[in-house]
Structure formats: C-alpha cells, structure tokens
Amino acid sequence: MSDTIILEVARFNPEDGGEPSYQSYEVPLRPDWMVLDGLNHIKDQLDGSLAFRWSCRMGICGSCGMMVNGMPTLTCETLLMNYAPGPIRIAPLDHFPVVKDLVVDLDDFLAKLQKVRPWVVRKDDFKPAREFMQSPAQLEAFHQFSLCINCTLCYAACPVSGLDPNFIGPAAIALAHRYNLDSRDQGIEDRLDIVSQHEGIWDCTVVGECSVVCPKHVDPSLAIQQFKLTATKEWFKSFLLPRGKH
Ligand code: FES
Incomplete structure (x- = not known):
C-alpha cells in the first residue's frame, strides 16, 4: 500500500468572488x-491558506465536523487509513452557509439552541445554594441526551434541515428534551411553546440519519418522537386543566 494518500479539499473564499472548487493535496498515510x-499537515507544510476549525483533537469540543466522502464526520476521531487507498473528498458540513473553505457559519444554529432554553429553568424561589437531590433513575432518564457536543453533524445529515432552514433541528430539540426530562427543571411549558411550532418537532419526518451520524451515540430522533408524545399529552391536558396546573 502507498505511504501517502490524496485529500481533495473544498476551497472557497467569498472575498475572492471565486466559485467553490476542490484542491488536491498528497499527505502521509500513517496508521495513527x-x-x-492530514488537514493539519496541509496547513503546516503545504498550504497555510486552508481554513478549517478544530480545538480539542479528542472528540469533545465538536468543532472539527466536516463532510468526508459525503458523510458528516468528526475528523479528529476518524482514521485516514479507513479511506485507503483514497482519494478522500473533504467538504464543509452540508446545510450551513460556508464562511471559508471548510469553515461554516454556526450563528443560526446557536440562535436556535438558545431559543429552546437548554439549561435548568426554575419557576419557584430558586436558592442557588440549595442542593437538588437526584436518584440514579432520574439521572438515567436524560443522561444519553446530555452527551451532545453540539458538533452539528446531525444537521448536516438531516434532509429536513436542508429543505427548511427554519427547522429547529435535531441537536436543539434533543437538548430541550434533555432538560424537560431533568427532575430539577420546571421549564417544559416554555419549551413546548417553542418546539411545538411547525418548525419544531412536527417538521421532523423521522428519517433518523441524525441518530446514525451522532459521534456520541445520542439519539436525537428518539428525543423528537418522545417530545411529540409529550406535546400531544400536554395538548389534551390543556383542555382538562387550566394552564400551569398540570
Ligand atoms: S477537534 Fe474537538 S471534537 Fe474534533
């Protein structure tokens, strides 16, 4: 087997006014x-103008997501060897505006995330120093949904996100669900108002690719379907009880 591999990397600089294109680079093919x-080798040794994001290099920060041979992938935990003998085509994540080369604009995603209030909401007289006990079973109820690293691979994999830019999307809904399931939280009504809109849970057509590509094995598709059940139950309850009493 060759000891090098070709990376075909998407290049795009809006300031040049040029069209997006692919540029090929030959990089060492090392087992580890x-x-x-490979991208850092290009940046350091071959072409310092290439733009891409990364930070932790250990699958934690979620910033190195890219399309690798058409699949949304965390590039810091995916071996070059998996694609030998190559070539490997690397592009920015689908369904996001491109800032430059492999860097995408996350502003819209971050706004959607903030909208669903992904934090513990208290409606009572919350004393920060108070300890809220939680049993292992209560933790288990939301634990898998708390593993999301906001890498946005699920948005790149989701056909609805591609068709409807207003769709709140898998990660934001999964995180909203994570807090709804948290025994310390009292914000479910606020989140239901936001996520029960058409651009929220009802936009999802249950393709399930979000769950397939998640590098942390979160199941956003399950979260969305569970959220649909909760929203339906709350809708029925709203006929029987005044708001805030159920
Ligand atoms: S560099 Fe942090 S997840 Fe890849």
Missing part, C-alpha cells in the same frame, strides 16, 4: 493519523 492530522 486521523483525517484532521
């Missing part, structure tokens, strides 16, 4: 190198 190592 990830796709991100």
Whole structure:
C-alpha cells in the first residue's frame, strides 16, 4: 500500500468572488493519523491558506465536523487509513452557509439552541445554594441526551434541515428534551411553546440519519418522537386543566 494518500479539499473564499472548487493535496498515510492530522499537515507544510476549525483533537469540543466522502464526520476521531487507498473528498458540513473553505457559519444554529432554553429553568424561589437531590433513575432518564457536543453533524445529515432552514433541528430539540426530562427543571411549558411550532418537532419526518451520524451515540430522533408524545399529552391536558396546573 502507498505511504501517502490524496485529500481533495473544498476551497472557497467569498472575498475572492471565486466559485467553490476542490484542491488536491498528497499527505502521509500513517496508521495513527486521523483525517484532521492530514488537514493539519496541509496547513503546516503545504498550504497555510486552508481554513478549517478544530480545538480539542479528542472528540469533545465538536468543532472539527466536516463532510468526508459525503458523510458528516468528526475528523479528529476518524482514521485516514479507513479511506485507503483514497482519494478522500473533504467538504464543509452540508446545510450551513460556508464562511471559508471548510469553515461554516454556526450563528443560526446557536440562535436556535438558545431559543429552546437548554439549561435548568426554575419557576419557584430558586436558592442557588440549595442542593437538588437526584436518584440514579432520574439521572438515567436524560443522561444519553446530555452527551451532545453540539458538533452539528446531525444537521448536516438531516434532509429536513436542508429543505427548511427554519427547522429547529435535531441537536436543539434533543437538548430541550434533555432538560424537560431533568427532575430539577420546571421549564417544559416554555419549551413546548417553542418546539411545538411547525418548525419544531412536527417538521421532523423521522428519517433518523441524525441518530446514525451522532459521534456520541445520542439519539436525537428518539428525543423528537418522545417530545411529540409529550406535546400531544400536554395538548389534551390543556383542555382538562387550566394552564400551569398540570
Ligand atoms: S477537534 Fe474537538 S471534537 Fe474534533
């Protein structure tokens, strides 16, 4: 097997007014190198103008997501060797505006995330120093949904996100669900108002690719379907009880 591999990397600089294109680079094919190592080799040794994001290099920060051979992928935890003999095509994440080369604009995603209030909401007289006990079973109820690293691979994999830019999307809904299931939280009504809109849970057509590509094995598709059940139950309850009493 060759000891090098070709990376075909998407290039785009809106300031040049040029069209997006692919540029090929030959990088060492080492058994322990990830796709991100190949990109860093290009940046350090071959072409310093290439733009891409990364930070932790250990699958935690969620910033190195890219399309690798058409699949949304965390490049810091995916071996170059998996694609030998190559070539490997690397592009920015689908369904996001491109800032430059492999860097995408996350402003819209971050606004959607904030909208669903992904934090513990208290309606009572919350004393920060108070301890809220939680049993292992109560933790288990939301634990898997708390593993999301906001890498946005699920948005790149979701056909609805591609068709409807207003769709709140898998990660934001999964995080809203995570807090709804948290025994310390009292914000479910606020989140239901936001996520029960058409651009929320009802926009999801249960393709399930979000759950397939998640590098942390979160199941956003399950979260959305569970959220649909909760919203339906709350809708029925709203006929029987005044708001805030159920
Ligand atoms: S660099 Fe942090 S997840 Fe890849």
